[in-house]
Amino acid sequence: MKRKHKILITIYAILLLSALSYCILVNFLVSAALVPSFMKQLEAFGRITEESYAAQVQTSDIQLNRQLALNETLEWLEATNSQTISTVSDDGYFLVAKQFYMLEDDEPNHLWAIVLHGYTGWKEEMYPFAYWYYKEGYQVIVPDLRCQGESEGDFIGMGWTDHYDCNLWIDYILTQDADARIVIHGQSMGAATALMMTGDAALSDHVAAVISDCAYTDAYSMFGDKVTEWFYLPAFPLVDSARIALLLRGGYDLADASALNAVAKSNTPTLFIHGASDAMISSDMSQDLYAAATCPKELLIIEGAGHAQAQDKDPAAYYGAIQDFLQEYVGNDDSKNAPYSLK
Numbered sequence: 001m002k003r004k005h006k007i008l009i010t011i012y013a014i015l016l017l018s019a020l021s022y023c024i025l026v027n028f029l030v031s032a033a034l035v036p037s038f039m040k041q042l043e044a045f046g047r048i049t050e051e052s053y054a055a056q057v058q059t060s061d062i063q064l065n066r067q068l069a070l071n072e073t074l075e076w077l078e079a080t081n082s083q084t085i086s087t088v089s090d091d092g093y094f095l096v097a098k099q100f101y102m103l104e105d106d107e108p109n110h111l112w113a114i115v116l117h118g119y120t121g122w123k124e125e126m127y128p129f130a131y132w133y134y135k136e137g138y139q140v141i142v143p144d145l146r147c148q149g150e151s152e153g154d155f156i157g158m159g160w161t162d163h164y165d166c167n168l169w170i171d172y173i174l175t176q177d178a179d180a181r182i183v184i185h186g187q188s189m190g191a192a193t194a195l196m197m198t199g200d201a202a203l204s205d206h207v208a209a210v211i212s213d214c215a216y217t218d219a220y221s222m223f224g225d226k227v228t229e230w231f232y233l234p235a236f237p238l239v240d241s242a243r244i245a246l247l248l249r250g251g252y253d254l255a256d257a258s259a260l261n262a263v264a265k266s267n268t269p270t271l272f273i274h275g276a277s278d279a280m281i282s283s284d285m286s287q288d289l290y291a292a293a294t295c296p297k298e299l300l301i302i303e304g305a306g307h308a309q310a311q312d313k314d315p316a317a318y319y320g321a322i323q324d325f326l327q328e329y330v331g332n333d334d335s336k337n338a339p340y341s342l343k
Contacts (some may be wrong), residue, residue, distance in 0.1 A: 026241040029227060030249065033242075034155040036120055036148060055279035057306035057313070065312040069128040076131045084138060087168045089146065089153075091251065095165055096150040097143035098123055102133050110179045111330065113138040114169055116158050116190025119156065122149035129185060129311075132319060133319050138183070138324075145190070155250035158219035159189055160257035163196035170204050181208045181330050185306050185322075188281065190307065191215035196288065199262025208330045210270045211322055212259075214278055214308055217285045219257035238325045263293040269329040271298045271322060273314065276303025298325055 007148040031038040039045045075105045082100045089095055115126045123142040128250040130140040145162045147153030157165070166184070173180050184207060186194035197203055198210055216222045223242060224235030263270065270293060274286035283301055290299040300321045305313035 003086060009148075022241070023245075026238060026245050027249070028232075029231065030155075030242050030245050031151070031239060032231070033223060034147075034158070034246070034250070036156070037121070044230065055306065056308055057275075057277050057304060059304070059313075060303075062309055062312045063304070065315055067311065069227065069315070071133045074173065076134070080134065085141075085172065087172060089161075089165050090169065091161075091268040093133070093146055093152040093165075095143065095146060095152070096123075097141050097169060098127075100130055100140040100142070102139055108180050109137055110177055111136075111138040111183075112173050112177065112180045113140045113183045113185055114166065114173075115140060115142045116162075116166070116184065116186035116193050117145065117148070118188030118190050119158075120148065121145075121188075121190070124149075126187070126190075126311065129187075132291075133183070133185070135277060136323070141173065141178075143169055145193070149174035155246065156189075157193075157225045157252070158222075158254065159192035159256045159259065160219065160252050161195050161250075162189075162193040165191060166197060167200075167202070167204075170207065174204070174206060180206050181264075182206050183209050183211065183330060185211040186215070187213040188215070192219070192257070195266070196257065196262045198266035198268040198295065199259075199264070201265075205270070207268055209326060210268050211273065211325070212270055212286070212289070213273045213310060214275060214281055214283075215259055215272070215286060215289060216281045217258070217260040217288050218255075220255045222281070223254055257258065259289060260292055263289050265293070266293060266295040269296040269325070271300065273300045273302065273310050273312045273318065273321070275307060276301050277304045277305060278307045280307040297330065 011127050032042060080100055081103060082098055084096060085099050086096050087103060117123060117126045123144045126142050128144050133140050144151040146165055147156050151310045170182060175184060184194040184197065192215045195212055195215055201328045220239060222238040227235055227238055247253050270291045272286045274283040276283050290297055302310040302314050302317060311318045
């Protein structure tokens with residue numbers, strides 16, 4: 001009996017230790033994927049960064065166009081009118097954005113753009129897009145999404161918590177301009193955020209169009225892919241366990257962060273853009289999103305572009321498509337052929 005008792009104690013101890021180890025692993029993965037400050041402490045972070053860079057398309061035209069865009073943007077930043085603005089999320093986080101605004105004596109046209117960065121990004125990397133919209137006559141808001149840049153947060157929202165946060169920037173715009181016509185332009189996770197906004201019945205009718213650049217279909221799939229790609233671990237059952245851990249620690253369900261479900265309920269005109277050579281988020285995802293979308297829509301695939309490189313691979317095609325799309329669905333005060341209409 002004593003021997004059997006010892007065996008049972010040993011089995012229970014092993015099971016308890018295994019369960020504890022599994023919980024530690026799951027929480028480690030959640031932090032490693034969704035807490036930037038924790039990511040930077042990991043040796044794997046450097047390897048992942050290098051692999052991500054190596055997966056990009058490294059051609060001279062992309063590098064040249066990128067540098068030209070940066071040079072023009074830096075010159076614009078020195079002369080333009082801007083201010084830092086802030087708000088507080090519904091769950092108490094301090095959120096920061098940069099606003100690029102027109103002078104008071106400029107004739108108002110009620111055009112506004114919200115430009116959203118990607119996963120582990122920051123607002124400054126989106127300033128070239130802000131510059132383009134500014135040249136087109138838009139006032140521009142460029143936020144740091146929660147837990148990134150200057151904005152507070154415990155976990156990256158993968159588009160879900162962010163799509164609620166971004167409604168606060170819409171509220172801000174409407175306090176400045178009650179007749180605002182708003183475009184939301186997102187890249188990567190920022191694009192997924194914009195798409196999730198379109199699936200929300202509470203989205204303001206002042207949002208006239210969305211530009212979705214290299215969005216993923218859903219965070220659940222992306223998390224599973226990265227667990228395998230970055231840490232060489234099986235997606236099942238780790239992703240489902242991570243869902244529980246994130247729900248307890250971060251207050252949201254990873255499975256809710258689905259741009260695919262959102263576009264199936266959307267009536268916001270949306271232009272889907274993706275690089276054909278994207279090794280981080282397959283262009284198949286934008287094609288799936290386009291197929292599922294119930295809104296007025298267009299799809300542009302840029303050959304030879306990697307992740308978030310479409311604007312640098314073929315700036316004329318990229319910005320030309322956006323310009324045509326916005327002319328059709330947003331218009332401007334000087335355009336008689338492209339009248340604006342609410343959703």
